[in-house]
Amino acid sequence: MVVATTRATPSHEATEQPQVPHNQRIKSLLHLATLSVAEHCPIDVIAETFEWLPVSVRPRLLAHLTNERLRRLEQAVLRAESDGESAKRTRFDAAAAHDEEFQTEWTMRCERLGLRVDTLVASETLFKDPRAPRNARKVFWEHEFRSYLRAPSGGRVRPDGEWEPERRPDLTLFEDVVETLKVNARELVPRNVAWMLRLPRFRRLELHHPTEQQQANGWLMCLVSFLTQASTLEELGFFHGRVTRTVLEDLMQVLLKRESGVTPIRKLELVSVKLKEASTHRQLVTLFTRCTQLERVRISSTIADFDNRCLVDTFFHSSQLVQLSIEHNDLEDDAFLDFLRERFTNTSSHGVGQAATIRHLRLGNNALSVLTIQALCGATLDGFLALERLELRNNMEIGDAGVHALAPMLSTASTLTHLDLRNCHFGLEGALTLLTALGSNQTLRSLDLSQNFFGSSFGDLLGDFLWTNTTLERLHINYVGLGHSGCTDALLRALQANTSLVVLSVGANRLRDHGATVLFRAIVRRSQQKPFEAVDLGGNLLTVEAMEACGKVLEDARREEAEKDGIHGNKRSRVKGTYTIQSDEDEENQPRLIQELSVLNNDLASDRDRATRALDQLRRYVKQLHSNEWSSRRNVYDDEV
Numbered sequence: 287m288v289v290a291t292t293r294a295t296p297s298h299e300a301t302e303q304p305q306v307p308h309n310q311r312i313k314s315l316l317h318l319a320t321l322s323v324a325e326h327c328p329i330d331v332i333a334e335t336f337e338w339l340p341v342s343v344r345p346r347l348l349a350h351l352t353n354e355r356l357r358r359l360e361q362a363v364l365r366a367e368s369d370g371e372s373a374k375r376t377r378f379d380a381a382a383a384h385d386e387e388f389q390t391e392w393t394m395r396c397e398r399l400g401l402r403v404d405t406l407v408a409s410e411t412l413f414k415d416p417r418a419p420r421n422a423r424k425v426f427w428e429h430e431f432r433s434y435l436r437a438p439s440g441g442r443v444r445p446d447g448e449w450e451p452e453r454r455p456d457l458t459l460f461e462d463v464v465e466t467l468k469v470n471a472r473e474l475v476p477r478n479v480a481w482m483l484r485l486p487r488f489r490r491l492e493l494h495h496p497t498e499q500q501q502a503n504g505w506l507m508c509l510v511s512f513l514t515q516a517s518t519l520e521e522l523g524f525f526h527g528r529v530t531r532t533v534l535e536d537l538m539q540v541l542l543k544r545e546s547g548v549t550p551i552r553k554l555e556l557v558s559v560k561l562k563e564a565s566t567h568r569q570l571v572t573l574f575t576r577c578t579q580l581e582r583v584r585i586s587s588t589i590a591d592f593d594n595r596c597l598v599d600t601f602f603h604s605s606q607l608v609q610l611s612i613e614h615n616d617l618e619d620d621a622f623l624d625f626l627r628e629r630f631t632n633t634s635s636h637g638v639g640q641a642a643t644i645r646h647l648r649l650g651n652n653a654l655s656v657l658t659i660q661a662l663c664g665a666t667l668d669g670f671l672a673l674e675r676l677e678l679r680n681n682m683e684i685g686d687a688g689v690h691a692l693a694p695m696l697s698t699a700s701t702l703t704h705l706d707l708r709n710c711h712f713g714l715e716g717a718l719t720l721l722t723a724l725g726s727n728q729t730l731r732s733l734d735l736s737q738n739f740f741g742s743s744f745g746d747l748l749g750d751f752l753w754t755n756t757t758l759e760r761l762h763i764n765y766v767g768l769g770h771s772g773c774t775d776a777l778l779r780a781l782q783a784n785t786s787l788v789v790l791s792v793g794a795n796r797l798r799d800h801g802a803t804v805l806f807r808a809i810v811r812r813s814q815q816k817p818f819e820a821v822d823l824g825g826n827l828l829t830v831e832a833m834e835a836c837g838k839v840l841e842d843a844r845r846e847e848a849e850k851d852g853i854h855g856n857k858r859s860r861v862k863g864t865y866t867i868q869s870d871e872d873e874e875n876q877p878r879l880i881q882e883l884s885v886l887n888n889d890l891a892s893d894r895d896r897a898t899r900a901l902d903q904l905r906r907y908v909k910q911l912h913s914n915e916w917s918s919r920r921n922v923y924d925d926e927v
Contacts (some may be wrong), residue, residue: 306545317344324350337384338898348391353430360388360423385503392422401425406654412884412912413789413820414734427463431455434481435473457484465489471496474505475849479512486741489520492555496527498562506533513540517548523555523584530562534569541577553582553609567592575600582609592615599624602642607781611648625665646675650706655683656691663695664875669753671784677706679734689716700729708762709737718747725754736791745772752780752787765823768792778808785815791822793884799832806836810843813879824886824912830893833885833900840907843879883913 323332324347332347332647336359339347348356363384396403403422410740434455467878469478471494482488491512513519532864541551554577568588574580574597580653589597589612598621642665650660657912665671678684689712696702707720724730739746744766760897772795781787790809797805802823823836883904890897890913905911 287878288915296826297440311368316343317470321350322908324355329355329362333366336363337514337915344387348387349394353395353426354456354459356388356391356762357427360384361462364388366906385905388424388455392426396429399429399680400425401429401542412793412824412886413760413791413822415732424463424465428466429458431460431464431467431481432467435467435469435478438481439475455481457481461486463487466492468494470494471505472503474508474512475539476508476511477592479508479641482512483515487687488516488519489518489549490523491519491521492525494525494527496524496529496559498528498530505637506536510536510540510747513537513551514544519551521550521553521582522551523553523557524559525555525611526558528557528560528562529566530651531566531569534566534573538569538573538577541579542571551580552580553584554580555584556586556588557584558587561592563590567597571597571600574604578605580604581606583607584609584611585615586611587614587873590695594621595623600624602644603640603644604682607643607649609646610644611646613648613650613652615652617649617652617654619655622654622658622661625661626907641669642671644671644699645673648672648675648677648682649767650677650679652677652681653683654681656685656687659684659691663691665697666695671703674701675704677704679706680710682709684710684712685717686697686712686716689720694718694721696730697723698729704732706732706734707738708734712738713741713749714740717744721751724758727750727755730755730758732760733758734762735766736762740765740766740768742767742769742772744768745774745777749774749776749780750779752777753782756784758786760788761787762791763795764791764792764825768797770796770798770799772807773797773801778804781805781808782812784812787812787827788819790818790820792826793822793886794825797823797826797828799829799835802826802828802832803835803839807839810839810879810905815841817878819882820882820884822884824884826888828885828890830890830896830900832888833897833904834892837900837903837907840879842903844907878907878909880908882910883908884911886906886912886914 301568317706320343336344351359359556361371374918390490403420403425406808434453437453440452463485464485467482469491474493479829482491494507542551556570560572571590574583583601594615594617598612599618601612602625640690647662662671662676666673681688684707688710689707696705701895717735717738719736724733744763745768748763792805795801806821806823812818885904900915
């Protein structure tokens with residue numbers, strides 16, 4: 287028997303249902319698969335197969351893992367790679383690549399929590415010193431550990447009335463990653479001290495807001511207990527609070543009595559700490575006199591109200607001190623009175639023959655004048671001081687006379703590598719003395735002359751210096767009044783010929799479009815011989831036209847390099863020279879003529895579309911571009927009248 291069948295006609299609604307594209311269905315399935323693995327698959331199973339997963343899948347998987355499971359996975363993966371298990375299976379060493387993948391995920395999680403991983407970009411500090419990127423993994427887990435320290439002991443009642451038990455950390459998640467902690471004094475309780483002592487890599491403790499009231503609640507006793515037992519601790523700091531004589535006495539005793547086999551505390555910081563009375567200051571002097579193991583000391587905004595002659599003399603005659611920072615303390619020349627007397631009369635109870643061990647001296651933001659500079663110079667010339675870094679920024683009393691006093695030291699010093707004279711109130715006369723003394727200097731690597739007004743005549747003077755000095759690597763001359771007329775032919779020729787500079791900051795000099803363009807062209811021509819690490823053109827009243835001109839300069843330099851080496855079309859290869867280009871995909875990773883370029887605080891807001899295109903062109907040729915939207919008020923400057 288034949289049975290007739292009919293195909294059901296789809297309803298109107300069914301025929302109108304949208305069809306999901308094939309690639310979208312695949313993405314949905316991939317999402318579900320990674321989500322399921324992230325939630326349910328054992329971590330050891332994921333770790334065993336992690337290196338075999340497609341590169342496009344691994345970030346998805348990491349993103350779906352909880353914080354704890356992500357930490358467990360990276361511990362297992364990186365441990366296996368360090369044990370060489372990956373190398374046994376393949377010749378590819380994946381440790382660095384996998385660590386970068388985990389760091390990327392931790393960076394995104396830090397950003398979601400508002401935790402800063404990258405270095406804060408500010409025009410005054412940009413390119414000042416090489417900036418090491420912060421470890422996102424450490425930032426995240428230090429923040430997590432602090433959340434446990436802040437939690438109340440014994441649990442609490444939630445707003446909904448339910449009881450929330452005490453949170454206890456799984457210390458295996460933190461033990462190999464937490465090295466630094468910022469702790470409020472009220473958080474120093476026995477429970478937290480016990481947890482902190484379980485961190486085998488803990489090396490730096492920052493104690494914030496210590497007060498007498500909290501001292502009565504027992505934080506000092508807990509601190510002493512922690513310092514006595516913390517075998518790996520190397521650095522200790524007190525920030526934004528008040529300390530008493532008792533605190534300093536107990537601190538001195540515990541520093542002196544740390545057991546053998548325990549890492550000595552080498553660095554001590556007091557920042558914005560109020561000393562209660564003169565006896566507290568005397569105890570501070572006693573502490574630094576007796577604790578001779580200290581190698582680095584930082585005292586900022588702490589000792590302005592006291593007679594600091596004995597303290598300064600103690601620092602200069604310490605047997606171990608290498609780095610000394612006493613900034614923001616309103617110190618005047620009388621703080622160096624004993625030091626001055628020794629330099630000029632050669633009479634001191636410490637003995638003249640023993641040289642100071644200080645190599646890095648920071649005296650910024652005080653009220654020092656030519657007298658202290660003369661003492662430092664004399665101490666260097668007679669062999670008492672052998673400084674490598676000297677930072678005197680924001681001492682407005684130094685002036686031209688202070689620079690003249692410093693010149694003999696600069697022309698003969700064989701150890702000084704960094705000199706910071708930012709905002710020391712000297713002019714073209716002082717600059718002439720300084721650069722003449724440094725012309726034949728073979729040791730100085732970094733020089734900061736910013737915020738001292740020299741005028742446009744400084745251009746030729748700087749050109750002469752760049753011809754004679756062949757060792758300076760980092761030069762900061764922001765806000766010195768160079769102007770577009772200061773970009774002279776002598777300066778441009780010297781800049782092209784100088785092959786030692788790798789960092790040049792000329793921000794806030796009113797270069798305007800013409801001055802910045804000719805200066806940038808000279809910089810690019812020099813960089814074809816040796817690339818620049820960083821160039822700062824920020825705050826120079828530049829417009830979109832200057833951005834386009836600078837982009838054209840870089841484009842022409844790239845084309846010139848290509849033509850010189852016979853590169854044509856898409857299939858390109860270089861054997862020698864600045865660039866190594868194998869394909870268009872390598873464009874992003876090739877060496878740049880300039881690694882970092884700053885055009886911050888220039889008026890690019892008048893034509894945003896043109897500015898966007900110009901900045902995009904610059905980004906093609908520099909590895910990192912610092913820019914912002916900034917619209918200046920229309921001012922008439924003296925060079926426009």
